[in-house]
Amino acid sequence: MFENLRRLRTEAGITCEQMAEYMGLETKSAYSKKELGQTRFTLAEARKVSEILGKSIEDIFYADEVS
Template sequence: MANKTLKAYRMLKGIKQEKIAKILGITLTTYSNKETGKTKFSLDEAKKISDYLNVPIEQLFFAHEVNLLNTV
């Protein structure tokens, strides 16, 4: 399952996949595979993304709906 919430927050903040991949120390292809759900993020990776985007990890990775209107 693709992580639409993560992608939505990343795009809302104007951050490219390349930047997150660099923060995680992984390739763009690896990051893309994780964001699209082909492979999973480790807990450490999820925490780093959460911290960087300043969004609670639960909201990024466990939310069932994307509702960015209430976060702006």
């Protein structure tokens, strides 16, 4: 999941610093921790990421794999 998020963000040409700013987070580190899976995204934050990247929450946060 987090690799997909990083890939989509970089393909969009958006830095961690910009994502933090767009999401209203205090620091780049606050966003980086979320992208690395160290801190969870809230539903509101997931919606914001979806809007920023122009992708659905499912496309960003859920794998297409069946376990």
